[in-house]
Amino acid sequence: MRLKFTTQKTLEKLQQKAQKTIQRSLDQHIKLAVTGFSGSGKTAFITALVKHLTTQANSQNLPFFDVVRDHRLIACKLVPQKVLDIPTFDYLSAAACLLAEDPTWPPSTERINTLTLALKFRSNSGVRQHFSDDHTVYLELIDYPGEWLMDLPMLNMSFEQWSLSQLKALSEPAFSKYCQPLLSQLNQFNTQAPVDSAALDALSKQYCALLKTLKYETRLAKLQPGRMLIPGDLAGAPIIQFFPLPSHGEIIEGTQYEELVKRFEAYKKQVIEPFYKEHFCAFDRQLVLVDLLGALNDGPATLVQTQQALRETMGMFNHGKSGVLQRLFKPKIDKVLFAANKCDAVAITEQDNLTRLLYELLCEHENELKFAGVEVDTMTISSVKSCQHKQVQDQGKALNCVYGKPLNESQFITFLPPEPPDHVLLPSSWPEQGFEFLSFYPMPAFQGQLEHIRLDHTLQFLIGDKLR
Ligand SMILES: Nc1nc2c(ncn2[C@@H]2O[C@H](COP(=O)(O)OP(=O)(O)OP(=O)(O)O)[C@@H](O)[C@H]2O)c(=O)[nH]1
Ligand SMILES: [Mg+2]
Known part of the structure; x- marks a missing residue:
């Protein structure tokens, strides 16, 4: 009986694998690794991604995502899981937290879960255009506790x-x-x-x-x-x-x-x-979310340890340029985006510092990836905005502040955040009082619409080429 069950399960898995292989051969299946330690913002990112693609996919919201800007995205929806033994990502509950009247962040993840999005679009690429009017690409994502990544x-x-x-x-x-x-x-x-x-x-x-x-x-x-x-x-x-x-x-x-x-x-x-073996091999693309603000708040030792931990975990993924056959049977990650997340909590004029800091932290690794043929980019993003930019005049000087409701407080405040460094500081040059970036609740969604910073750039870099 048990043997029969196991055989059945193995058969199902083989069928799923075969189906994915066929879809991959047609460039229709993308497995995106959303990588990041606990608290880096994986769950919030996945929720924002689904929300934007399913109900906010217009050129005002996602102007740098070509398929949306060119009005070629017909529709996008969550489709039932092919993998039957992993829980489905609870998008509705996560979105409900962000969309509540008093929004909160979705809770920290305690188990692995997965979801697949089907994106139906009109192609503008020569070859595809001639096959049929519209095409569907399946985007597969998994969410898991960040602690398990560190293992x-x-x-x-x-x-x-x-x-x-x-x-x-x-x-x-x-x-x-x-x-x-x-x-x-x-x-x-x-x-x-x-x-x-x-x-x-x-x-x-x-x-x-x-x-x-x-x-x-x-x-x-x-x-x-x-x-x-x-x-x-x-x-x-x-x-x-x-x-x-x-x-x-x-x-x-x-x-x-x-x-x-x-x-x-x-x-x-x-x-x-x-x-x-089940979940971390066979990715096509990778987003690495990094909470630089948390590391800066914590001090120089944590920043250095974050750098080491990122290098160690990145070494566990299979990167490189995939040929057609390799893409079918042993895919490699051929595009990696390093993203300093939560940049909305930093003054708008200082956000580039975070990009430079992240670049410096990872440039050696980035160099190795590029040498292996991987396309790499670094940027600052915020998948869900928790603050608005606000300029305040103080004694004739314009101060670039942020406006939001700090976690565990009840009032919105205007706050002048510290200036993040644009390079890795030696412990001796660390500011005496350290850094104190605040964490905020998500911004209340106006008319049910979430806001982001560069989610569209992120999508364009990671999957834009598959939607041409
Ligand atoms: N400002 C800002 N804060 C964010 C954003 N995304 C996440 N956060 C903050 O980061 C915290 C952690 O976010 P999660 O999405 O739960 O992080 P995670 O990587 O899924 O964490 P684990 O499930 O513990 O692995 C949230 O509770 C927020 O405080 C963002 O886009 N902007
Ligand atoms: Mg999570």
């Missing part, structure tokens, strides 16, 4: 390597007030003692508590293992109960150390690998 680089590490890198990150002076007590305990932990599940359990709980504290108190991205924070259906399972340990000699059977190595390897094989 991917663990696949390339041994327990010892992971421990070293994790302990290095936790030992940064900027985080020592949170990490020091546990680090001392880990240093004293008797790794050679026989396996004691209760002791491992207790220390895992403390490590998990530390990761939670770091998540709420800092914008540190490297919080591994991600399932400790968002366990999904693994809550309480020993496979997610491990923690980093200082360097160690020979691994002796039956010891605490060996038990942690086993759990770490099982986590890689049974949790990260299937997630990676």
